[in-house]
Amino acid sequence: MGVRNADHVRTEVRRDKRHLVIDFTYVDKSGRQRRFRRDASVQTLGAARAEAARFYLTAATTGEVERPPALLLSAFVETRFRPLFLPRYRPATRVRYEALLRQGLLAEVGSRRLDEIGPVEIRQFAATVATRGAQVKGPANLLRTILRAAVELGDLKEMPSWPRLYKDSKKLPDAPSTDEVNAMLAHATDWLLAAIALGALAGLRMGEVRALEVQDVDFDEGCIHVRRALSEHVVLPPKSGDDRNVPMHPRLASVLRNAVQAKLPKARIVTTSTGRTPTRQSTLARFKALLAKLGLRDWSFHALRHYFVSTLLRGGGSPEAVRMLAGHSSLAVTARYAHAVRTDLAAAIAKLDGN
Numbered sequence: 312m313g314v315r316n317a318d319h320v321r322t323e324v325r326r327d328k329r330h331l332v333i334d335f336t337y338v339d340k341s342g343r344q345r346r347f348r349r350d351a352s353v354q355t356l357g358a359a360r361a362e363a364a365r366f367y368l369t370a371a372t373t374g375e376v377e378r379p380p381a382l383l384l385s386a387f388v389e390t391r392f393r394p395l396f397l398p399r400y401r402p403a404t405r406v407r408y409e410a411l412l413r414q415g416l417l418a419e420v421g422s423r424r425l426d427e428i429g430p431v432e433i434r435q436f437a438a439t440v441a442t443r444g445a446q447v448k449g450p451a452n453l454l455r456t457i458l459r460a461a462v463e464l465g466d467l468k469e470m471p472s473w474p475r476l477y478k479d480s481k482k483l484p485d486a487p488s489t490d491e492v493n494a495m496l497a498h499a500t501d502w503l504l505a506a507i508a509l510g511a512l513a514g515l516r517m518g519e520v521r522a523l524e525v526q527d528v529d530f531d532e533g534c535i536h537v538r539r540a541l542s543e544h545v546v547l548p549p550k551s552g553d554d555r556n557v558p559m560h561p562r563l564a565s566v567l568r569n570a571v572q573a574k575l576p577k578a579r580i581v582t583t584s585t586g587r588t589p590t591r592q593s594t595l596a597r598f599k600a601l602l603a604k605l606g607l608r609d610w611s612f613h614a615l616r617h618y619f620v621s622t623l624l625r626g627g628g629s630p631e632a633v634r635m636l637a638g639h640s641s642l643a644v645t646a647r648y649a650h651a652v653r654t655d656l657a658a659a660i661a662k663l664d665g666n
Contacts, residue, residue, distance in 0.1 A: 319363040320351065325394045331359040335367055340374035347376045348465040350390070382466055384428065385421030388412065388457060396460045401550075402543035403518075403591075411453050415440065420454065425467045428458065430474045437476045451476050484648055486617035491607050496562070498605060502581045502589065503597050505570040509535075509581075510615030512563040514637045517595075517612050518542055519549060521588050526576035528567055533559045537638065541588070551638045620648045 319335040331351040339345050347366060351359035370376040382390075397405050420428060420436050436454065437447045461467035487495075492511045499507050509515045509523065518540035527536045535557045540549050549555070559567070570580050579588050589597070598612050616637070623633045624645075634645040 318360040319367050320359045333363040333366060337370035346465050381424040381426040384423055384425055385417050387425060387461055387466055391464055392457055392460050401547060402545045406543060408453055411450050416450050416453060425461050429471045434474050447477050484617040486614050486621050487610050492618055494605050499601055502583060505566055506581050506594060507615060508563045508566040510612060511618050512560040513557045514616050514619035516550060516616060517591060521581055522546060523580050525571045525574045525578050525580060535559055549638055551640045555635060555638045557636055624649050
């Protein structure tokens, strides 16, 4: 990020080029702490310090600071969002954000100044996305993320009033039935069998499935240690940030015993015949092909995790225990599955007869 000196000037390196950035906090007229940040108009240390001193004196004495014309959204993305914010996200998220930027966000609103983007412009953008037949939620959420970053850095004074562009999904997590999961386990082979078993019988996310190593499976203790996940090709901690231990179901233990044969402790369990870890895309493609072959619904791989959580809750597992097993960040996430279980209409009606 660079180093800030006592003269309120920070040095940053972006794409191998050095930049001088004016950066300081001050208290506005309402008594709230604000941050002012912008590239120095003249990129020499003496000029940058003089400019910073002028801005800081004005802010300290009036509670206001002179602002340059707002950046275009495209310029903000290029000079601020990409170098300063994108690195914070997991690799898979970065890939998704870059794809959304390429797929129309910059073309449609990139030429607007940050302070020109209000509710009308946001609605126009959402309507344009919808006319392409694309989902509005992803691009709209990224636009909001970019504008929030601009507020954080002082390039935008405040967030625009955000219109309601889509209904928040009330859909509860859906999952395959036990019969469907049993059919998958009965017909899957080699590494796909291990991947499905880990998803459905241990609740691992796909990234955790792909990163699991032989040394993470303790057959003596009957436990799986979930310590890492793959995001794209980068090894990271699990999504929740914490390791977790998941007791092994006997059927899963049997699958894993076969999967770890002749492998070294640091070898990954889910590997192709050439010893490579399958990509997220190839894992999903082979999973979908199996579903089509069996005539099953076109489930996502993540639906196996939904099956794991909802089955545990339906069987009487406590929400907190299930939260720990699934590695949910909060009980509120697990509670969505509990709500789905409690609203099983057929089971509720059956109770009228005392069943």
